[in-house]
Amino acid sequence: MLLRELLARPELGLRLLHAPEASLDRPVRWVYTTDLLDPARYLSGGELVISGMVWRNGPGDAECFVAAIAAAGAAALAAGDAVFHGVPDDVVDACRRHGVPLLAVPEEVSFSAVTEYVVGSLTAARGDRLALSLGRQRQLLSAVAGGLGLDELAVQVATATGLTCRVLSATGRALAGPPMAQLDEAVTTYLTAPRLPAVSAGPHSLFAVGPASESRLTGWFVVVEGAFPDWHSEIADAVGELVALTALDRARRGEGLRVARDIADDAVALIAEGAGSQPETTVRLRQAGIDPATPLTVAVAGFPDRPDLAETARSVLVDAVSHVGPPAVGLHDGMAVALLAGDPAALHPALARLEPGLGRDRLTVGVSRPALPDALSGALQEARHARDLAATRPGRLHVVAAAEVTSHVALLAAVPDRLRRAFAARILDPVLAYDARTNAGLLETLEAFLDCSGSWSRAAERLHLHVNTVRYRIGRVEELTGRDLGRFTDRVDVFLALRSL
CATH class of the missing domain: 3.40.1390.20 (HprK N-terminal domain-like)
Incomplete structure (x- = not known):
């Protein structure tokens, strides 16, 4: 009152x-x-x-x-x-x-x-609100039982409250509601807020879907316009009902995903054995909702320091792959393995949204090039190599594509650290020592010279130096290293040494 x-x-x-x-x-x-x-x-x-x-x-x-x-x-x-x-x-x-x-x-x-x-007025008002809430709950449950989808449910609650309602996954996948301009900010708030519900920019109120014990990396959340502390109780009740019914919908979908995971496990195991083109594999791919006649990309994901999080890696990859197409994701050798027919470019931004919520854990992902069924075993190996390369990089999240595996980066990543450092020292230590004594800038000039494909003029322009200064410095590098940078083989040695520092 x-x-x-x-x-x-x-x-x-x-x-x-x-x-x-x-x-x-x-x-x-x-x-x-x-x-x-x-x-x-x-x-x-x-x-x-x-x-x-x-x-x-x-x-x-x-x-x-x-x-x-x-x-x-x-x-x-x-x-x-x-x-x-x-x-x-x-x-x-x-x-x-x-x-x-x-x-x-x-x-x-x-x-x-x-x-x-x-007291009498407040008690009567609360009774009225309770009756209204129970009536709305019965109406919504009846509609869900009658086949009302999550998107339609969000629209109904939005109509009742006057506030736009959305349901999102941890990678920003829209499960219900219109597109969101402040998507990345909402996901970051969901992943990092000390407690939920929380309020992000907009303002938007964020509510976790499901048990509080679940990792937010694999969760869903409801996003509603406005700051929840300012809402009337009727609006808060309606949003609470949407959150509860969304949890029911998620549980229902989870039953279907459990069956799909068994199918995906079988398909990945067959591909790992080199049976990608066998009829049994074809059947499994079709059961997973994938056309085996189209080229497929393989993505491999895992937490390199936490083998106990294999199922979490699978759930994360299922969510990310769902941005592209049907989530056929199995487990193999402690890693999550996804098979997807769509453009894998959408995986990187989806997975990148998870980085704020990783805490001290590291997530590494490798992605192959598209391959036909008879080459899927090789694509799986390619994705694994790409993930191995991702694991060598610092930071909490890295997604490495197959194109990087065929570069010098992959070559150097396969060399033990001790040998790589010894190789770099043998070639470049004289240059580093000279720079330390004289501050001559030889290393910087060398990097620019090689990056400009040996062009004196372009290196001079990049460094804002006279071309003769560049020539002098490169000549000094050649004297110190004993390499002729006009020769291709010597230039490759110096280039690899620079990348090994």
């Missing part, structure tokens, strides 16, 4: 002595009667505080009492006339200073009468 409604009851005879602008529209959550000088510890906000002011022994007491209830978020103060035959001016002044609405309770009106009216 509102303060305005309380003042409008003639049988209570309440007089308004002070009311800040718009304060009469404040909701009253409960009522609390006290004569303590500092009752703040008994208030949780939104109460109508009723007091006979027995605590008042001097003018300073009013300041103490009113400041305490204001800090606790009281909706208003109802002060009785009986003790002082009116409300003292110092109490009125304190209420003005702290912005607390002040009502006077006539001597002939008991505090119990005010309390009974407020």
